[in-house]
Amino acid sequence: MTHTVTTETGAAAGGGRPRRLHIAGAALPGPGGALRTANIAVEDGRIAEVSDAGPAAGAVRVDGSGLIALPGLVDLHTHLREPGREDAETVASGTRAAARGGFTAVHAMANTDPVADTAGVVEQVWRLGQEAGHCDVWPVGAVTQGIAGSRLAELGAMADSKARVRVFSDDGHCVSDALLMRRALEYVKAFDGVIAQHAQEPRLTEGAQMNEGAVSARLGLAGWPAVAEEAIIARDCLLAAHVGSRLHVCHVSTAGSVEILRWAKSRGTQVTAEVTPHHLLLTDDLVQHYDPAYKVNPPLRTAEDVHALRAGLADGTIDCVATDHAPHPVEAKESEWSYAAMGMVGLETALSVVHLTMVETGLLDWAGVAERMSAAPARIGRLATQGRPLEPGEPANLTLYDPAPRGRVDPRSFASKSRNTPYLGIELPGRVVATLLRGRPTVLDGKLV
Amino acid sequence: MLHLISAADLSHSDAVLILDTAEELAQVGDRSVKKLPTLRGRTVVNLFFEDSTRTRISFEAAAKRLSADVLNFAVKGSSVSKGESLKDTALTLEAMGADGVVIRHNASGAPYRLAEWVRGSVINAGDGTHEHPTQALLDAFTMRRRLGRLADLRVTIVGDVLHSRVARSNVALLHTLGAQVTLVAPPTLLPVAVETWPCEVAYDLDSALPKSDVVMMLRVQRERMQAAYFPSAREYSRRYGLDAERMARLPDDAIVMHPGPMNRGMEIAAEVADSPRSTIVEQVANGVSVRMAVLYLLLGGSEPALGGGER
Ligand SMILES: [Zn+2]
Numbered sequence: 001m002t003h004t005v006t007t008e009t010g011a012a013a014g015g016g017r018p019r020r021l022h023i024a025g026a027a028l029p030g031p032g033g034a035l036r037t038a039n040i041a042v043e044d045g046r047i048a049e050v051s052d053a054g055p056a057a058g059a060v061r062v063d064g065s066g067l068i069a070l071p072g073l074v075d076l077h078t079h080l081r082e083p084g085r086e087d088a089e090t091v092a093s094g095t096r097a098a099a100r101g102g103f104t105a106v107h108a109m110a111n112t113d114p115v116a117d118t119a120g121v122v123e124q125v126w127r128l129g130q131e132a133g134h135c136d137v138w139p140v141g142a143v144t145q146g147i148a149g150s151r152l153a154e155l156g157a158m159a160d161s162k163a164r165v166r167v168f169s170d171d172g173h174c175v176s177d178a179l180l181m182r183r184a185l186e187y188v189k190a191f192d193g194v195i196a197q198h199a200q201e202p203r204l205t206e207g208a209q210m211n212e213g214a215v216s217a218r219l220g221l222a223g224w225p226a227v228a229e230e231a232i233i234a235r236d237c238l239l240a241a242h243v244g245s246r247l248h249v250c251h252v253s254t255a256g257s258v259e260i261l262r263w264a265k266s267r268g269t270q271v272t273a274e275v276t277p278h279h280l281l282l283t284d285d286l287v288q289h290y291d292p293a294y295k296v297n298p299p300l301r302t303a304e305d306v307h308a309l310r311a312g313l314a315d316g317t318i319d320c321v322a323t324d325h326a327p328h329p330v331e332a333k334e335s336e337w338s339y340a341a342m343g344m345v346g347l348e349t350a351l352s353v354v355h356l357t358m359v360e361t362g363l364l365d366w367a368g369v370a371e372r373m374s375a376a377p378a379r380i381g382r383l384a385t386q387g388r389p390l391e392p393g394e395p396a397n398l399t400l401y402d403p404a405p406r407g408r409v410d411p412r413s414f415a416s417k418s419r420n421t422p423y424l425g426i427e428l429p430g431r432v433v434a435t436l437l438r439g440r441p442t443v444l445d446g447k448l449v
Numbered sequence: 450m451l452h453l454i455s456a457a458d459l460s461h462s463d464a465v466l467i468l469d470t471a472e473e474l475a476q477v478g479d480r481s482v483k484k485l486p487t488l489r490g491r492t493v494v495n496l497f498f499e500d501s502t503r504t505r506i507s508f509e510a511a512a513k514r515l516s517a518d519v520l521n522f523a524v525k526g527s528s529v530s531k532g533e534s535l536k537d538t539a540l541t542l543e544a545m546g547a548d549g550v551v552i553r554h555n556a557s558g559a560p561y562r563l564a565e566w567v568r569g570s571v572i573n574a575g576d577g578t579h580e581h582p583t584q585a586l587l588d589a590f591t592m593r594r595r596l597g598r599l600a601d602l603r604v605t606i607v608g609d610v611l612h613s614r615v616a617r618s619n620v621a622l623l624h625t626l627g628a629q630v631t632l633v634a635p636p637t638l639l640p641v642a643v644e645t646w647p648c649e650v651a652y653d654l655d656s657a658l659p660k661s662d663v664v665m666m667l668r669v670q671r672e673r674m675q676a677a678y679f680p681s682a683r684e685y686s687r688r689y690g691l692d693a694e695r696m697a698r699l700p701d702d703a704i705v706m707h708p709g710p711m712n713r714g715m716e717i718a719a720e721v722a723d724s725p726r727s728t729i730v731e732q733v734a735n736g737v738s739v740r741m742a743v744l745y746l747l748l749g750g751s752e753p754a755l756g757g758g759e760r
Contacts (some may be wrong), residue, residue: 216642217642220557369452
């Protein structure tokens with residue numbers, strides 16, 4: 001099936017972008033797994049109408065038949081690498097990848113060079129996002145200066161900057177000092193911020209190369225035990241409850257972590273959590289021939305963990321999916337396992353992997369996908385204009401997804417500068433056909449606009 | 450078989466073929482002319498990212514006795530992580546036309562990566578804390594020579610199993626060959642999930658010794674105590690070291706093995722290492738025979754190795 005875009009009149013051709021867009025016959029997810037077929041009229045960046053009505057004069061018409069309309073996806077965890085590692089990714093290339101993946105907003109992680117630990121750096125990243133224009137870029141601020149884990153960064157200055165930072169994280173490193181973590185949690189309450197913790201007890205993971213278990217024992221690779229994640233999550237849930245603050249847990253990867261989160265939520269702790277697409281699909285036995293494509297932090301775990309993560313995402317114990325898109329240049333992965341960089345690109349495959357692992361398994365319907373990949377991450381990041389329902393008057397941030405085609409992942413087709421995908425040659429379902437950012441197409445017919 | 454990277458990849462018949470071939474090739478070492486023309490015109494590269502003169506010399510002697518051209522390529526460990534990559538080195542070896550690459554590397558799994566970038570056979574001469582299959586083969590060869598069999602042989606492996614490539618290869622190979630392996634170590638030096646391995650596990654050396662036909666002592670680095678694997682060298686030695694008094698608990702014909710290099714006074718007492726039970730010197734000689742067999746079988750010499758040629 002191809003999806004054609006036609007301009008009903010020549011009005012748009014003369015100058016500037018079309019102000020009106022008409023999506024014909026797309027399926028809108030509703031409660032109970034229902035899909036309602038409707039036309040979506042977009043005008044001046046907002047959804048003007050959701051109805052059976054035909055196109056207004058001068059509108060660009062998008063054929064939505066067979067497509068699922070989702071609110072624009074929001075990523076809480078993206079490594080855009082700029083400033084510092086522009087050889088791996090830039091704000092421009094990373095946000096193009098995001099748009100291709102159906103995202104209308106990403107949170108840019110702070111572990112850049114220089115680290116995003118001042119108002120100046122977060123404003124720089126925010127401005128680069130504005131200039132690129134492929135999706136909204138919300139910088140994450142570092143919790144500690146230089147992500148060194150010893151002194152708080154100027155969290156308030158970053159919150160008050162143009163970048164309006166609400167999510168703070170030392171991602172890549174754990175805020176392991178319990179006192180510092182407590183203070184950070186308390187401090188950001190003043191501006192409704194949240195600390196996003198990379199939960200990794202550092203002493204238990206010195207030199208760690210992969211999940212600790214039967215596979216690491218056989219391969220002779222130093223283990224990254226589940227308990228090193230779970231111990232920090234348990235501690236941080238207790239701290240967050242004690243000081244009445246918001247905690248967000250990055251890339252939850254173990255069954256035990258899901259259990260701890262379920263317990264903490266049952267006590268009313270303000271904790272949210274994310275899971276990556278790769279932890280929903282891949283397991284540690286893939287490491288058997290030491291291919292660094294599978295090297296990631298936290299590491300790929302066991303089938304039992306994958307099962308528990310899917311169940312946790314389905315029942316809401318895990319609030320959202322976040323990509324942990326981590327681009328690396330070719331040479332960073334073309335080496336011995338122990339010397340290779342950790343991380344995988346994920347923006348352009350995220351929705352397909354969630355489709356495969358959650359929708360095709362019956363664990364989540366499309367309304368659930370909209371909640372976990374758009375509404376929930378927007379709420380956690382306090383983004384007022386993202387993750388909104390597809391209703392009249394709402395900002396026209398949306399994604400049209402064709403669930404029908406299946407294809408093998410070809411990294412050469414990525415918009416990302418990097419190719420470090422673990423899905424090379426794997427067959428995944430679905431394809432993002434169009435992405436609209438405030439009514440303006442960033443992707444049409446699967447191609448960047 | 451193209452490569453020898455993991456002892457776990459060897460079937461029972463593969464392993465027996467290597468041992469039998471080594472047995473016949475051992476006779477070459479006993480002759481005045483110690484050379485066979487089998488691998489004439491073939492190039493074997495010893496690619497060593499980690500210093501190990503003993504292992505390199507053993508492979509070099511094996512290759513030369515089969516008349517192969519030998520190139521020694523040593524890469525300093527520190528220059529690897531920054532600068533010359535394993536891939537670039539592999540492409541260089543390709544250009545030199547290496548038929549076989551013997552690789553010793555401090556990173557587990559490096560031979561698998563190398564095998565993706567070269568066409569020749571890759572022989573693992575020890576990779577990180579993963580495997581050392583020719584060591585396990587020479588150990589099995591030594592046991593069979595001394596004790597006449599491998600099936601149902603009771604082999605006790607003692608020490609730092611967690612960090613030992615020798616232990617991993619031995620457990621896999623000895624299991625394939627029908628021996629019964631028991632690992633003895635403090636719990637800190639056993640990998641998580643060791644219960645999934647095809648062997649028994651015990652913490653008490655004294656009770657394991659009387660039930661052992663073979664006791665293999667692994668090298669234990671003193672530095673491990675800095676990472677709290679054990680409290681002190683003295684305590685380790687007292688609980689897990691093999692001294693003369695402990696050795697007396699072994700059955701009469703039991704043998705004592707060590708892959709070397711030894712820490713005399715740590716895991717093994719000097720009087721044990723030098724006792725008639727010790728096979729440590731034979732292990733070195735047997736290493737050459739076993740490595741000749743591996744090179745011969747993998748590189749598939751055009752001349753018959755046995756029964757022809759210069760005999
Ligand atoms: Zn992280």
